[in-house]
Amino acid sequence: MSATIIDGKAFAGTVREKVAGHVSRLKEEHGITPGLAVVLVGEDPASQVYVRSKGKMTVEVGMKSVEHKLDVETPEAELLALIDKLNNDPEIHGILVQLPLPKHLNEDLVINSIDPAKDVDGFHISNVGLLGTGQKSMVPCTPLGCLMMLRDHHGSLSGMDAVVIGRSNIFGKPMAQLLLGDSCTVTIAHSRTKDLADVVRRADIVVAAVGRPEMVPGDWIKEGATVIDVGINRIERDGKNKLVGDVDFDSCAARAGAITPVPGGVGPMTIACLLANTVTACCRANGLAEPEGLTA
Ligand code: NAP
Numbered sequence: 001m002s003a004t005i006i007d008g009k010a011f012a013g014t015v016r017e018k019v020a021g022h023v024s025r026l027k028e029e030h031g032i033t034p035g036l037a038v039v040l041v042g043e044d045p046a047s048q049v050y051v052r053s054k055g056k057m058t059v060e061v062g063m064k065s066v067e068h069k070l071d072v073e074t075p076e077a078e079l080l081a082l083i084d085k086l087n088n089d090p091e092i093h094g095i096l097v098q099l100p101l102p103k104h105l106n107e108d109l110v111i112n113s114i115d116p117a118k119d120v121d122g123f124h125i126s127n128v129g130l131l132g133t134g135q136k137s138m139v140p141c142t143p144l145g146c147l148m149m150l151r152d153h154h155g156s157l158s159g160m161d162a163v164v165i166g167r168s169n170i171f172g173k174p175m176a177q178l179l180l181g182d183s184c185t186v187t188i189a190h191s192r193t194k195d196l197a198d199v200v201r202r203a204d205i206v207v208a209a210v211g212r213p214e215m216v217p218g219d220w221i222k223e224g225a226t227v228i229d230v231g232i233n234r235i236e237r238d239g240k241n242k243l244v245g246d247v248d249f250d251s252c253a254a255r256a257g258a259i260t261p262v263p264g265g266v267g268p269m270t271i272a273c274l275l276a277n278t279v280t281a282c283c284r285a286n287g288l289a290e291p292e293g294l295t296a
Contacts, residue, residue: 006258035093050098087115116138146228154226166210200216232262
């Protein structure tokens with residue numbers, strides 16, 4: 001079998017188009033412009049790139065983009081004061097604090113100081129609890145993007161066996177909650193899982209978020225399964241820098257029914273879902289019907 005390639009880049013484009021359509025309706029019919037504030041502390045090069053592209057895409061869909069770049073040594077009280085100001089700014093509907101933060105800042109404290117209704121990353125403890133209890137919440141962007149791609153490919157996920165490899169708070173756990181919410185039978189695997197190959201072989205859906213280059217070989221994949229590769233790993237091969245995922249693409253694609261590539265799979269969906277979350281937050285804040293198909 002040769003797998004269908006799930007084109008995350010193209011799909012992210014359709015999500016952004018939908019967001020842009022809602023933004024223009026909000027402006028025309030209600031005079032509201034959704035606003036997203038991104039806070040970056042320090043000068044981590046990868047974070048700077050993310051923040052730049054988030055800002056660019058926010059403007060492209062017609063939303064207001066605000067960037068706050070703070071010195072690496074910014075005291076915690078100053079960062080908390082900025083978040084408080086953004087929490088109380090009616091023109092800001094989404095707040096994202098770019099992670100990781102410098103070591104002297106308490107990440108949990110900072111994230112939990114964001115108004116949960118504006119927490120477009122979905123990392124606030126209230127949103128984690130709401131998602132875990134199946135209530136309306138802000139859903140973390142990368143798992144939301146994976147869910148959208150799976151729903152688009154399969155329609156219903158009900159009754160499918162899903163294995164999520166990785167149990168991080170930012171990805172593995174919320175991904176598992178979302179799959180459970182769509183009535184999959186979910187296994188969360190991690191570094192202590194026994195017989196990982198056998199666990200993965202049972203799965204109709206395999207979501208790999210480990211951070212180990214090409215760790216999952218094709219012979220772990222059940223014939224016809226759907227493979228979602230979340231990993232982003234930079235490696236050197238044949239003297240060149242290359243981006244690879246957590247699954248061995250060629251051998252997995254030979255057995256899977258569908259697979260996301262790296263790059264061009266899950267990655268582009270993350271910012272698209274950040275924009276989707278911002279428009280959803282804006283609708284909720286204004287008591288308006290929220291767009292369909294842009295959240296879990
Ligand atoms: P993380 O916090 O480092 O978590 C990695 C998880 O993998 C842990 O739960 C760990 O288990 C598990 N693990 C490690 N070695 C394993 C092994 N040999 N067998 C089975 N499980 C193993 O990573 P993360 O933040 O979730 O990110 C995972 C990957 O996704 C990274 O490559 C990251 O770059 C990528 N990512 C991409 C996006 C995007 O596309 N926008 C967003 C988020 C993450 P333990 O808990 O037992 O240690």
